[in-house]
Amino acid sequence: MNTEPEKWKVLESEYIVKRPWLVARRDKVQLPTGVVYPEYYVLEYPDWVNVIALTDDGRFVMVQQYRHGLGGVYTELCAGCIEPGEDPLDAAKRELAEETGYTGGEWEEWMVISGNPSTTNNLTHCYIAHGVKLTERQHLDTTEDITVKVLTEREVYQMLEQDEMKQSLMAAPLWKYFALKNG
């Protein structure tokens, strides 16, 4: 049966967890085939942002931090949550300033992706910023413990090649960067 897939119908919906950092919804859904699936879970999050931040001499401003899901320390793009009512670009600029102290530059939307379209309802707005400058000190939240790393393009490429960039929401825009650079 190779017709186009259709939307599911939601028969019931309830929140099973509603905490500041975890909102989980259970939907009872009916597929176009008629099959009823009693518990399909969707995780609700605000939209997120991240940024490939490049200095005038082409270095990448990145952040190193402990990530408790995988239980390791990773070097990543600067990233964060969009606050209620905030523009995605403003959120990305704010996060970069807070986490690294770098500001300014020419910003461009790079891609808009999802961590998982089947289980999460939010999007991540990825930017690229050319010519950012160190103008401020870090201002971190009490739960943040972030070391700034300024890497050469070659170092970032090696990180990708060696599969050290685990976060797919960051690996995708970085591999796109190198695909377009090489293209």
Next chain:
Amino acid sequence: MNTEPEKWKVLESEYIVKRPWLVARRDKVQLPTGVVYPEYYVLEYPDWVNVIALTDDGRFVMVQQYRHGLGGVYTELCAGCIEPGEDPLDAAKRELAEETGYTGGEWEEWMVISGNPSTTNNLTHCYIAHGVKLTERQHLDTTEDITVKVLTEREVYQMLEQDEMKQSLMAAPLWKYFALKNG
């Protein structure tokens, strides 16, 4: 303070949801700075797989399906869960056969990434398979409603360029494919 970030200490841990498709753990954690954070949520999943499956004439075997988190129909790589005790490569071959009917070919591990290292504990093993062939019929689960799409390289590249590949766990290996092809 630009020292290296350290692991957090887990002071308490409890499961708040434990269902077949959603396992959520609450950890009370202490940062190296001494700050105690009473509720840090980790979502536990089995490891996942996906595959860039290429036919002998260089076309991409992909699948189109409804994704309830974002509420839309998307064309994606073939993907799925590793079953308990199953080898990741075997899982990827099984998922490709079940979802598309394509089998065989030369398989290579392409990258290992995470949907979100801060909130999820699992990895996704991405493969590339050259020379797969249509040898079987689809065998779908009752909750699956999947249309096979066999696309040219140009169609896949356009999909990426137009930001239609929303799933970051698939956008990353596909952009890597084009980065290495162009490199």
